[in-house]
Amino acid sequence: MIYGHGDDGYRYAIPFKANFSSNIWHDGTSEQLLSYLREQLPLIANYPTPNADVLTQQVADHHGLNSSQVVITNGATEAFYSITPLFSGKKAAIGIPTFSEYEDACLRSNMKIKHFDRSEVLNTSFQEDLVFLCNPNNPDGFCNTVLEIEKLIVEFPDTTFVVDEAYIEFTHKIKSCVELLEKFANLIIVKSLTKLFSIPGLRLGYILCSAEIGKKLQHAKIPWSVNTMAIEAGKYIFKNYKALYPDMATLLGYSSQLQQQIDTLDGFTVTSSNTNYFVVKLETTSAPLLKDYLAHTHQLLIRDASNFRGLSSHYIRIASQNPEKNELLIHALQQWSTLQ
Incomplete structure (x- = not known):
């Protein structure tokens, strides 16, 4: 859309x-971040690093993961359009109402889609290859705990769950599912920096996943999808995360x-x-x-x-x-x- x-x-x-x-x-955007980005403007005369290597390592360190489990994206939306081709022609389930780009990304990859009530996810059975869960959900804020997400992952081991945590920082009711990546390969987490730090015009997000899925995503990723200023913003944010939060x-x-x-x-x-x-x-x-x-x-x-x-x-x-x-x-x- x-x-x-x-x-x-x-x-x-x-x-x-x-x-x-x-x-x-x-x-609005932090004045410290804006000041830093003004100083980085001359860098636009050069190509950005193809894979945002420094930022990738910063994100990995922030979440206690290996860099092979991190893929930097041009906003969270690019993440969804990068994930679905790995499941091209297969089946997907999407909890609604929710962000429309999950469905659009699935359709672009010729996936057959089942819709279910997002608030009834714990009472839903999945035979699909891919399930999209926004947590907390957009637009209504409905959310599931880490234990509830883990229950789904265990109950349906042949299904990969994509948990969109773009708004996880905008609630104190639940916490991130990142800790589950250590135990489960059928989990992909999508995160966004644009909402929390008010930089939607820069488009900056990332995927957290198993090293195997990360390798597939990196192999399919186009070069320079994330621009220099977005990368620099991300580097500054993770270097000064607590101060900017x-x-x-x-x-x-x-x-x-x-x-x-x-x-x-x-x-x-x-x-x-x-x-x-x-x-x-x-x-x-x-x-x-x-x-x-x-x-x-x-x-x-x-x-x-x-x-x-x-x-x-x-x-x-x-x-x-x-x-x-x-x-x-x-x-x-x-x-x-x-x-x-």
């Missing part, structure tokens, strides 16, 4: 006051408060989430109508969630901002309610 994702502000000639459509760190507890507090406020409004029902983003069901209107109203009347951008498979035109997704911006949204939704 080229179009249809969040953060589609480019469609509007509007100076938005707040962007609730993209579930990344709300406070955002104050997630505060943001999750903002999200919890915003969920409660919206849920009290007439015509809005919030699906409770332990992340910075959450789904809202609209009782009396459609997502496209509300989205256009908020954009043109209040200069606020939200995510129309109707194109998530399994959801309808009565669903939106909100990513919490700071209290001042959240208050703008509450005020705008209150005004909308009076118009209905």
Whole structure:
């Protein structure tokens, strides 16, 4: 899907006051990181390292893995399109509603797809070769613990589970499944740096997997898929990880408060989430109508969630901002309610 994702502000000639459509760190890119990248600009005169070797080792060290278990990608999306060709023509299962690129990547690799309810994954039987699980899930924040994921991996040893942890840092309810890589070869973990460190324009993610799968992915990977500035950003992030790590507890507090406020409004029902983003069901209107109203009347951008498979035109997704911006949204939704 080229179009249809969040953060589609480019469609509007509007100076938005707040962007609730993209579930990344709300406070912008670190000034220290920006300053470092400005200094690295002359490096664009040369080709990037074909395999981002230094960054690969940094990621491996960060997670306590071997470098052969790490593949750096041009955002998490490239990861999904790199994984599915290894299973070309086979069967895949995707928990919905969820990120659309899993399905698109599977279709490009001629895979037969089964959809299942993401919240019922523990009650689902798998005969498929590949299963995609976003954990915590996008758009609703639903999540499974490491023990629950391990149960699935053990119960279905002939199935490879792709666990997308792009938002794992945006919740305190669960932790990463990285520890399971030591025991299981039928697990692939996809991670993103763009959300946590607010650098989506750079496109930077990575795959963690067994050395065998890593070798296959590296063999199929195109050279220079990750640009120099993205590599430099990654190197700086992992060198200064603790200093750059955002104050997630505060943001999750903002999200919890915003969920409660919206849920009290007439015509809005919030699906409770332990992340910075959450789904809202609209009782009396459609997502496209509300989205256009908020954009043109209040200069606020939200995510129309109707194109998530399994959801309808009565669903939106909100990513919490700071209290001042959240208050703008509450005020705008209150005004909308009076118009209905």
